[in-house]
Amino acid sequence: xxxxxxxxxxxxxxxxxxxxxxxxxxxxxxxxxxxxxxxxxxxxxxxxxxxxxxxxxxxxxxxxxxxxxxxxxxxxxxxxxxxxxxxxxxxxxxxxxxxxxxxxxxxxxxxxxxxxxxxxxxxxxxxxxxxxxxxxxxxxxxxxxxxxxxxxxxxxxxxxxxxxxxxxxxxxxxxxxxxxxxxxxxxxxxxxxxxxxxxxxxxxxxxxxxxxxxxxxxxxxxxxxxxxxxxxxxxxxxxxxxxxxxxxxxxxxxxxxxxxxxxxxxxxxxxxxxxxxxxxxxxxxxxxxxxxxxxxxxxxxxxxxxxxx
Amino acid sequence: xxxxxxxxxxxxxxxxxxxxxxxxxxxxxxxxxxxxxxxxxxxxxxxxxxxxxxxxxxxxxxxxxxxxxxxxxxxxxxxxxxxxxxxxxxxxxxxxxxxxxxxxxxxxxxxxxxxxxxxxxxxxxxxxxxxxxxxxxxxxxxxxxxxxxxxxxxxxxxxxxxxxxxxxxxxxxxxxxxxxxxxxxxxxxxxxxxxxxxxxxxxxxxxxxxxxxxxxxxxxxxxxxxxxxxxxxxxxxxxxxxxxxxxxxxxxxxxxxxxxxxxxxxxxxxxxxxxxxxx
Numbered sequence: 001x002x003x004x005x006x007x008x009x010x011x012x013x014x015x016x017x018x019x020x021x022x023x024x025x026x027x028x029x030x031x032x033x034x035x036x037x038x039x040x041x042x043x044x045x046x047x048x049x050x051x052x053x054x055x056x057x058x059x060x061x062x063x064x065x066x067x068x069x070x071x072x073x074x075x076x077x078x079x080x081x082x083x084x085x086x087x088x089x090x091x092x093x094x095x096x097x098x099x100x101x102x103x104x105x106x107x108x109x110x111x112x113x114x115x116x117x118x119x120x121x122x123x124x125x126x127x128x129x130x131x132x133x134x135x136x137x138x139x140x141x142x143x144x145x146x147x148x149x150x151x152x153x154x155x156x157x158x159x160x161x162x163x164x165x166x167x168x169x170x171x172x173x174x175x176x177x178x179x180x181x182x183x184x185x186x187x188x189x190x191x192x193x194x195x196x197x198x199x200x201x202x203x204x205x206x207x208x209x210x211x212x213x214x215x216x217x218x219x220x221x222x223x224x225x226x227x228x229x230x231x232x233x234x235x236x237x238x239x240x241x242x243x244x245x246x247x248x249x250x251x252x253x254x255x256x257x258x259x260x261x262x263x264x265x266x267x268x269x270x271x272x273x274x275x276x277x278x279x280x281x282x283x284x285x286x287x288x289x290x291x292x293x294x295x296x297x298x299x300x301x302x303x304x305x306x307x308x309x
Numbered sequence: 310x311x312x313x314x315x316x317x318x319x320x321x322x323x324x325x326x327x328x329x330x331x332x333x334x335x336x337x338x339x340x341x342x343x344x345x346x347x348x349x350x351x352x353x354x355x356x357x358x359x360x361x362x363x364x365x366x367x368x369x370x371x372x373x374x375x376x377x378x379x380x381x382x383x384x385x386x387x388x389x390x391x392x393x394x395x396x397x398x399x400x401x402x403x404x405x406x407x408x409x410x411x412x413x414x415x416x417x418x419x420x421x422x423x424x425x426x427x428x429x430x431x432x433x434x435x436x437x438x439x440x441x442x443x444x445x446x447x448x449x450x451x452x453x454x455x456x457x458x459x460x461x462x463x464x465x466x467x468x469x470x471x472x473x474x475x476x477x478x479x480x481x482x483x484x485x486x487x488x489x490x491x492x493x494x495x496x497x498x499x500x501x502x503x504x505x506x507x508x509x510x511x512x513x514x515x516x517x518x519x520x521x522x523x524x525x526x527x528x529x530x531x532x533x534x535x536x537x538x539x540x541x542x543x544x545x546x547x548x549x550x551x552x553x554x555x556x557x558x559x560x561x562x563x564x565x566x567x568x569x570x571x572x573x574x575x576x577x578x579x580x581x582x583x584x585x586x587x588x
Binding site: 021022024025026028029031032033035036038039040041042043044046047050103106107110111113114115116117121122123124125126127128129130131132133134135136138139140141142143145147148150153184241244245247248252265266267269270273274279282283286287289290293294296297300301 | 320323324326327328330331334335337338340341344355356357359398399400402403405406407409410412414415418420421422423424425427428429430431432433434435436437439440455456458459460462463466490491492495516519520522523527538541542545552555556559562563566567569570571573574
């Protein structure tokens with residue numbers, strides 16, 4: 001890892017070639033930079049531009065009917081649907097993360113123990129990680145099916161409910177189904193991060209604690225949790241950004257319904273743009289979402305900055 | 310109780326708890342499988358059998374003999390292959406630059422890449438749709454490959470940077486002293502040592518590209534161009550859903566990813582360390 005104490009190594013023996021070194025660096029970076037400018041940076045500028053215009057359908061951007069104005073943003077902040085989506089996003093991010101962190105931490109602690117078949121167990125626990133969002137969404141849609149779903153069957157068998165729950169026609173059950181699918185896909189990330197952090201805690205700490213008469217609960221609260229805190233923080237941040245952006249699970253499972261009650265900001269941008277064809281208005285929702293994401297990313301960069309640059 | 314038998318009881322209890330937890334966590338995949346091999350041919354039977362009494366692979370046969378599903382698999386395969394062929398070399402170059410040259414421009418580009426992967430793709434898909442519509446590239450696999458590549462680049466570059474960071478610079482110094490330039494040092498020395506890292510990045514890119522949904526949904530308008538995720542959701546929009554067939558197709562779709570994941574798993578922690586990998 002690079003530290004400022006070392007002089008730049010590659011320039012040392014060829015002092016005259018500083019420019020060529022610079023060119024090499026930029027040359028290596030150029031293909032990625034071109035692609036990113038073309039498909040991320042430039043579209044970002046376009047999105048910002050159209051958020052200041054009233055664009056209802058896919059029309060040419062070169063002859064806009066109106067001059068740049070804040071009308072979209074004014075309508076946005078006056079629109080209940082936007083505030084509801086903001087609240088929905090917030091609940092979605094917080095609850096999903098809480099569930100995923102709980103499962104991730106529990107499984108990481110379990111997998112950190114010694115028992116036969118640990119490698120198989122680790123593989124099974126992490127299995128949802130590579131499963132594409134669409135597949136997770138379909139599997140959960142089927143499990144939560146009102147008439148034939150296995151969840152309702154189990155709930156009825158265990159006498160937890162008297163009648164089948166109509167999961168996708170009322171707000172809270174629909175939320176539960178969507179969060180279950182997202183947390184299922186998201187918890188292995190916590191398991192992976194926390195398991196690595198657990199394995200980095202020196203065993204001597206626990207030995208010393210047990211010599212001093214600490215029981216395992218005290219060891220957990222006094223050693224394990226404090227050691228995991230930074231990793232938990234960064235994982236929650238990364239996972240929050242992921243849940244905030246998440247589109248496929250909600251879109252496939254509920255389409256934002258019932259009556260737009262599970263519509264997060266990410267889903268609302270898509271619905272307003274590609275279903276209602278209000279591109280300008282949708283872009284203004286997108287810009288607000290972007291600001292939220294950047295605020296989260298700012299904390300992430302500050303953390304990463306210490307370690308990696 | 311002696312210490313030894315206490316330890317034995319503890320291990321047995323622990324194993325039982327782990328087994329129970331694994332069963333719950335893997336249940337969605339298990340249930341998808343049970344649904345797909347349902348003997349009645351229709352999954353719409355009640356009560357559902359938690360452990361099937363007999364199984365049949367009829368739904369797989371039906372799915373794979375229908376032309377459209379095979380077509381979607383071929384499309385997904387093509388898009389993923391083209392994406393990794395484009396993304397992995399570009400990301401390796403960028404990652405190497407970020408790992409070795411830390412001066413003005415490179416650092417900033419690295420920072421922008423980090424931010425770029427946090428942007429909401431539902432926002433960017435609006436202008437990207439415009440861009441490709443204007444270029445006459447809607448319903449075109451190359452448009453999807455470009456979009457996928459660009460969204461994978463930030464992750465892949467940082468992952469490769471992490472692997473390059475772990476390679477000592479002294480190896481390249483030797484090559485440079487012998488009169489080579491940076492490019493030959495990179496090609497002859499760094500790349501061969503980083504093959505495990507390259508493999509991990511390739512697998513990770515494949516997993517992301519294989520399951521990509523929003524770009525494929527927006528950019529590919531004709532059903533003959535669809536990738537599998539889009540095709541799968543179209544099944545569910547039909548009036549009567551054949552869940553056994555949906556799950557058969559979904560599981561067939563997931564198997565390659567899970568196999569790749571098993572190979573990737575031991576590199577994953579390393580990759581995660583270099584800046585938190587998450588689709």
